[in-house]
Amino acid sequence: MAEFLSEATIKERLDAGVPIVEFDHVSMRFDANEVLRSVSFKVAHGETRVILGPAGVGKSVLMKLANGLLMPDSGEVRVLGRSLNEMNESEMFAMRAHVGMVFQESALFDSINVEDNVAYRLEEEHVPPAEIHARVVEALQFVELEKAIAKFPPELSGGMRRRVSIARAIVSRPQLILYDSPTGGLDPITSTTIIELVVKQRDVSHTTSLLITHRLQDAFTLATHHFDQQTGHMEPIPDGGIDPGTKFLVINEGRVVFDGTTQELVRSDDPWLKAYLS
């Protein structure tokens, strides 16, 4: 398989401040429906970018564009400084080794068990079996689901499937994690559990991430909470603090209507944004 970028080049680019993901005037259309219109934004190393917006405005499409699962009609998507337009299929698969993705409906392989689902990428990379097992157990412990290692996806609840999907995304220690509505369709308590895992991944592993959510409370929980490694739980940042690495991107009708920090978002005078947030 072709190489996307060598480890040394990736480190060099991260040190030089090259954005992990960059959308440059990206437009996308399905038949007559223009889903994204000249969308541009950058996600810096270590940043958590929360993507908000009403249903059907192209958030999931944007996520698939970031991973090369879809290609834009115009504009450019760059991952670690390399344009996806210039990559061949083989380089694209190599690029995806640096990106973990949590799908909206988990997208677990239902004919194999949890262990094999989580181990999937490592097996493809021909990692030794003993190391695969150790890393799978570690990833499942991270999502507190190590007891479900031998179960099959249809035996799991929606929240458990989402947690296995997170374990599958983080097991290869990617540079970027894409969460496509990880709390969609879940009850509030389970949603909080999933958000706690996202916060834990952010604060423990410092992985760059893009997260789509329809629940504003989830987005603001991400911005106002941190993971306390001593207590092992997510807690509010003291003195009403806000996580500086968590930023927002709001999309409406295929356009970026907001790109900035939590403070900028809550202080925005944009009438549509105010109505959306209220």
Place this chain on the structure above:
Amino acid sequence: MPLASPEALAKKIVSSVQEYSLLSARAVADLFSTPRYIADTYTQMDSIGFGSLPIVILTGFFTGCVLALQAAVTLKEFGAVNMTGRLVSLSMVKELGPVLTGLMVSGRNTSGMASELGSMKVSEQIDAMRALGTDPVRKLVAPRLVASVVMLFFLTIIADACGMAGGAAVSVILLRLNAGAFLHSSYMALQYGDIVEGLVKPLFSGFIIATVGCYYGLKTTGGTRGVGQSTTQAVVVSSVFIILVDFLVTQLMIGIFGR
């Protein structure tokens, strides 16, 4: 359902042919480069080959039985009932063995492939596979292609053998013919070209079964209803293709071997 304009319909057909050709070409090209999913290929061989064995044996056997019965009625009028074995063997080896095996395996496996891959497509498992760095064509289509072509070849031989056994059973038990004479006339009727023709056809049928099943599975949209539609279309198209290609291969073989 609104009627599509002729232009839109033509574009759709051309687009489908292009997509099918590209998928088939990629699946074949993937066989000549790494990584190769050998374990998946063996799993598919077990599923397609061993799994289809009962229907192939039963279909072959009873087709041979019916052929012997029908042939004997006509041959009796000419006093040539001893030629029953010749007719059964030629029909089974050249035509009925390959075509019926292809159709039976198509009904069982094209639908299985289309529904399995279709379910994976609508539940985003195909996208997940790509996101995890695996080429779905290499992982899902290429092993099914190899398994179908290889196993259909052997299943056809088994169907031919079962057909001749069925014909022999009817000839001996019901028509009171001599078993040795039946088998001798069966054997003597077959020439090199007949065997080649009978064994070339399943290679094409296996290719059609795998590529059509996987193509319809991978292009599935529209949830569970879409999976059902893809499955039905896959079986219909592969069955028609098998019969069409059978005709073309027969023409070709007559051109080459003169019979």
